[in-house]
Amino acid sequence: MSLYSPLSAPTDVRLRPATVDDADLLAGWDREPHVIACSTDDPDADVAFGGIVWREELAAQSPVSFYRIAEVDGRPIGVMQVIDPRREPEHYWGDIEPDLRALDIWIGPKDALGQGYGTRMMTLAINDCFADPAVTAIVIDPLASNTDAHRFYRRLGFEPVGRRMFGEDDCLVHRLTRERWEAGS
Numbered sequence: 725m726s727l728y729s730p731l732s733a734p735t736d737v738r739l740r741p742a743t744v745d746d747a748d749l750l751a752g753w754d755r756e757p758h759v760i761a762c763s764t765d766d767p768d769a770d771v772a773f774g775g776i777v778w779r780e781e782l783a784a785q786s787p788v789s790f791y792r793i794a795e796v797d798g799r800p801i802g803v804m805q806v807i808d809p810r811r812e813p814e815h816y817w818g819d820i821e822p823d824l825r826a827l828d829i830w831i832g833p834k835d836a837l838g839q840g841y842g843t844r845m846m847t848l849a850i851n852d853c854f855a856d857p858a859v860t861a862i863v864i865d866p867l868a869s870n871t872d873a874h875r876f877y878r879r880l881g882f883e884p885v886g887r888r889m890f891g892e893d894d895c896l897v898h899r900l901t902r903e904r905w906e907a908g909s
Contacts, residue, residue: 737844739852742791742803747778749793749800753832754778762830764893765869772830788812794845801836804829804849809863816890823860825853846880854902861902865895874898881908 742750753759754772763772785791788811794802805828809817817826827849831837853859866873868887874896878884882898889895 736796737801737841737848738795739792739804739845739848740795742782742785742793744779744782746791746793746800746803747782749832750778750782750803753803753830756832756834758834758837759830759832762867762870762873765867766892789814792849794841796836796841801833801841802829802831802845804845806849806853817863820863823858825859825862827853827862827864842876843880850880850900850905854905859902862900864898864900865890865893866898868894868896881905 754776755770756772759772760769763769764774782791788808790806792804792806793800794804805826807816807826807828809820809824809826810822827846829842829845829849831842850862853862862882863885864877864882865888866877874884877898877900880900881904882900883904885897885899887894888897
């Protein structure tokens with residue numbers, strides 16, 4: 725475990741593969757105001773992630789783009805997406821170097837916020853990504869306006885590398901190298 729993680733972080737968080745059976749859960753979380761706020765700067769948005777169709781998204785998972793559901797004592801509390809940004813078919817990250825992973829994270833139920841679950845989820849996912857010896861770094865793309873997310877990622881060892889537009893979204897890309905992560909372990 726990284727030294728960037730607080731000692732009080734919960735250890736009972738586990739990540740399991742997301743399945744099509746999770747589609748209704750994710751669609752419900754996408755209507756939560758805090759989830760919408762982390763996915764868009766559009767003040768009129770009433771659903772996160774542009775209204776993604778979760779049944780289709782989950783059915784299309786592959787080794788280059790997949791989801792993990794975070795659970796605490798069997799209760800789903802969050803979700804993570806893990807992507808090989810060079811190989812995924814949508815080319816969201818454009819022309820990007822090989823041997824990276826991209827992560828996305830969100831907590832679903834509002835009462836699960838501020839409990840240390842996000843830190844534990846990220847720690848588990850980062851360790852899983854770097855378990856592949858070919859992976860050199862992890863990138864993330866929080867909205868430039870989401871300063872809470874920037875602080876969160878910096879505590880984990882990510883460093884901002886610059887602003888970038890992803891469609892309509894103005895993001896501040898961050899990067900965590902294997903060396904930086906291992907130095908904190």
